[in-house]
Amino acid sequence: PTKLQLRKQSTPGSFRFFEDTDTEGETPLAAKSPSTKITIVPPQVNNGKDNSSNYSSFRSRGRGSTRRVKRRAVRKSGECNVTQVHISKRRRRYLQDIFTTLVDVKWRWTLLVFALSFTLSWLMFAAIWWLIAYTHGDLDPTNMESEDWSPCVVNINSFSSCFLFSIETQHTIGYGSRSTTEECPEAIFVMCLQSITGVFIQAFMVGIVFAKMARPKQRSQTLMFSKFAVVCMRDGMLCLMFRVGDMRKKSHLISSSVRAQLVRPYTTKEGEVLTPFLHDLKVKADNYESDIFLIWPTTVIHEIDSASPLYDLSAADMINERFEIVVILEGTTESTGQTTQARTSYVAGEILWGHRFTPMVTFNKSKESYSVDFTQFDKTYQVDTPLCSARNLEAFLETADMDM
Structure with a gap:
């Protein structure tokens, strides 16, 4: 049976996952992705500098790689990137409304x-x-x-x-x-x-x-999404995370909720390829799944478990996979009672594997209130994170528990 082993490389603090096929004479073990070298730098003390620029995308690490066009259904600004053509009587229908x-x-x-x-x-x-x-x-x-x-x-x-x-x-x-x-x-x-x-x-x-x-739409201009999403470990599970925030001090959003959907091709049992196809991502904020109270920026979490469409996605797959994660934040404006919606999306090159968001909420003793530093909103720092998929990580941990 195939076993996954976590082995330390010559570079201090870097790790890779290997497959052990129990075949005699194969030493050292062959890397699972020999054509792509991906390493994780050990965690460093955060000095307030933005490290995300040096780790913005795995796509630029491959030798001879070419820049590919980012396919987006929703732009970073929230506008839908869809062009409708060949609509009969379009002008007449617009004039009717x-x-x-x-x-x-x-x-x-x-x-x-x-x-x-x-x-x-x-x-x-x-x-x-x-x-x-x-x-x-x-x-x-x-x-x-x-x-x-x-x-x-x-x-x-x-x-x-x-x-x-x-x-x-x-x-x-x-x-x-x-x-x-x-x-x-x-x-x-x-x-x-x-x-x-x-x-x-x-x-x-x-x-x-x-x-x-x-x-x-004007109210949504004061709602913020982090520039990048990150993948790291939390409570023993691989998690996809992104930040949402509201820069208004008054007139908060009430009954606000966050939804996330994965836009990715899907092949049916009959061989039909459905593209684009929307997969629902179950998300939560902190330790509750009810309405979000955005008094300060909140990190939204998607646990990559067996029910997640990202269950088989590894760090190396980020290089070749084409997908998009659409995030929708909805809520009711406290002052007007109108429902507002803000949107954004993350493509594969905007997901930082092995990063974690920098804390941005502190308590100011002199003012006796919490202080939110929005300069840290998009900043991340690197942490040790397995490069394999959540499925392989789960299998590895089960094997490690059995060996113990």
Whole structure:
């Protein structure tokens, strides 16, 4: 039977896993991954320096390796990296949901629609007022000079005056120099119609601007994720860890929760390859699985056990595997009651094997309060960690217990 042995190398403090096939004459034992040399530096005293830059990715350690494009479903900023093509009647469907479309577009387009909606409505009703005045004869110079003539609208003598009257009517300015009379019923009807139209346009545009400014997306800008995820031992188990935090001192997230999903191809029993395929990762924070209270940054943990899709993944597999871990943080803003969501992702090159996060929460005796140093948020330090997969580590530990 194959046995895994943890043997010390010539480099002090570095370890590798080997396979022992019990074959005579094979000494020294062959390395499990002879083509890739991966070592773990022993733990060092943290001096406040960021060590993650020297250990950012196993991908750059292989000789002759080339940089591969990072396939992301979710960018580090949280935006979904998905392009939708060949959608029939796409513009028509977007126009049918015009409110959501205007909320989602950039500010310059929203402000452009805002300005055009008012300007075009002013011009349209100005043209209607001009037609009413023209057909009634109010623009005839003879009638304008006659004191016995009763116009539809007082002091209307050109298109410019019609435009000004349109603005005054729509926004109920009421300067008093122009007003409708009882001479023309159509003028009274248009005045009522424009007043109602102006109320609808103002309510619609104010609603869009308010919804755009109060979007939960803006609240997510103050939620933070660590730049890297790490893999190290905790309580005798290999664990995947990453940090989440909220930089706001007030208006905390309530009922917040964290979800993680592994994006990785999956082959069915029938040989069908499903890509992309989402695997759920069971995560927890500290020693509880309920809602997270983010009064300070929290380390979220995924225990790599037999139920984890990362159970067979070793440090060497990080070099060749293509996968992505999508992290979603959800919660309710305490001040507004709106639900907000922040997202990020980690690809294989952003997972540091054999690292642990630097502590960042201390107690300040002079201020009698806890102090959080956000300069340490992304910093890690190296620790001794087995390079094999969690499955092989579990088998090795069981064999070691039996030998004892």
